[in-house]
Structures are given as structure tokens and as C-alpha cells.
Amino acid sequence: MRTALVIGTGLIGTSAALALAGRGVVVHLADHDPEQARTAAALGAGTDEEPTGPVDLAIIAAPPAHVASALADAMRRGVARGYLDVASVKGGPRRELEALGLDLSAYIGTHPMSGREKSGPLAATGDLFEGRPWVLTPTRDTDTEVLNLALELVSHCRAVPVVMDADAHDRAVALVSHMPHLVSSMVAARLENAEEAAVRLCGQGIRDVTRIAASDPRMWIDILSANPGPVADLLADVSADLDETVQALRALQSSDEAKRSEGFTGIEDVLRRGNAGQIRVPGKHGAAPTVYESVVVLIDDQPGQLARIFADAGRAGVNIEDVRIEHATGQQAGLVELMVKPSAAPVLTASLRERGWSIRQ
16 A cells, blocks of 8 residues: 545544554545644645545545445545545445445445544544454455455554454444443433532542543434444343342342342342453453552652653563553542552562552552
8 A cells, every 4th residue: 555545534534644654655634624634634644635646545534424425425536446434333334335326346344443532633643543453344345455455554553453244343333332432421421410529529430431421422423323223222231230220229228138138139240240241351452351450659740750650660670551540639649550460569569669659558
């Protein structure tokens, strides 16, 4: 691949363009908002000038509702040898394209399983997809050359290719992305009119649960409108779990010992099923989940403190697998939770204490 055209310069399109440009591909940028394309170009993602002839690959980075029309326009203009989209829903757009009577041998639907709660070109990074799954949904009609171009794009973005059927993909993302986003929004909505005294007690748990609720509602309306059935089915199952959990909690209020016992059993069941599901979430780089141990350090809220603690961990010969940061309420300080392999935790704890850090149990 020597040339590419990215149509849609939001978070995903600009991030892909940055990755390609970083690998020496000449990237042309287009958007319904020319200012957004100029912004992406200013970030080093390519040029907002039109290509003088067909490019090797056209990447349609439009919302699901606009994918078919954008692809059809690009195909009819013959802007590329191969075409793909990066929308988060795959079955619907392909059926729309089929209904338009287009030759789809030069097209493949794809979906990079990566994103942020922020949108737009200014949120883009060239390493957004690194180590993340990138779903490809070829059919028997897909030209081998187009599949190879898609695989080359995934390789340039340092993502991991995963081949799936389009409708199976849509059911899967409903489970791992679309339904969780709505649940996160519902939890965050409880905070809107909550008392200030309660909100001030927010810790890392509520931040983890509500982080994705900060995403652009307009973007998510487009996504959910393209995949409503599978999401509704999953939410119906969650609703049934909620009903059972509410009944179990009510039973815990009863003076009847038998009912209280049923309540304990019901709560334990949902918590244990949660444990069993969470264990299945892939760990670092998509590998099997790994159990890490936490080393919690108190740090001052001053510039350079994080750099110091990471440097000290490096001097101890310990690799930090993950990190969480939580500010201590009402103090100019914070807690840094360093996730390391269990065998490394005692080494890191002793080393950091020796260098003057305050370790919290």
C-alpha cells in the first residue's frame, strides 16, 4: 500500500491516518467538514488535498448510518482499488450496499475494537489500535487483493486481525460494547441530581463504571440505531437480573429468617456469576487473564511525581503491568495503584519504601 484516502477524520479515521502516515503511506484526508480534515492534516495525518487518481485503499470512517452512502459515492467515483469501512456495526451497512446493486468484490467490512470516550481528530493517536483486535468480515465475493490491503492496514496500525461473520460480529459487539455503554450511562445518570455530599465520595469504582458514559451521545445514537435488536435482547436479560437482585435485596430487609436466607443466596449468585464472567475478560494484549497484585503508593499532587515513581520501579527491575490513579478526597495528594505480577510485589514494595515512598496496605 502506497496511497490511501481516509473519508471521515474523526477519532478512528484520523488515528488510522496517523498510523499509515507514520509508515510512509501517502494519506489523503476528506470530511464533510473541511475544517476537521484540515485539523487532521495539521496533526500530521496526511494532506487534505484530493488525490490525482485512484488510491490503493479508501477507508470510510463514517457513522454506521452514513457508511453505505459514503461507500457508494466513493465506489461510483472510482477513488480506490479497494474499499473498507471501520464502523462498529457490520451487517446493516453491507445489506444496504447490496440493495444498491453495487459490485462488492472490492469492499470489506472491518471494525477496529478500540476507541476513547473523546471524539474528533484532536483525540486521535497513531497507537490507538496497537495490540487491539481489528475485526474483518470478508465474504465469498471479497477479492483477495482487497483482503490483503485490509490486512496490511491492520498490520500498519499494529492491531490483531480477527475474521468474523458480519452478523456474528454485531451480536458480539452488542455484548461487549453497546450494551455496557448504555448500562454505564444509566449508572452515571443516577449522579446527575445526587446530593453534592454523596458525589464528593466518588472513588475509583464509580469512575471505572462511568468512564465511557462521557462519550458523545450523537455518535452513540448512530451506533445503537444500527444495532438495536441484539442490544435490546441483552438489556432484557440484564433487566431480569436486576429484578431478581432487587427482590433479593428486599428479602434481606425481612424479619423472616427464611426470606433473608433466600436474599443472601440471590445476592451471592449474582456476585459469583459476575466473578465468573469477569475472569473471562482477556488480559494484557488479548492474552489469557492474569491475576496481578497491587502496590498502593501515596504521592503528592505535584509535577514529576509519576515519572519518579515509574523510574524507581524501573530501578527495582519491576515491570508495571497496569496503573490506576485516585486523588485523595480533600487533600493535595493521590493514591497510585501499581499492578504487578505477584512475585514482583514484595520486591517493588521494599524498593519503594527504601526510596522514601509511603506504601498503603
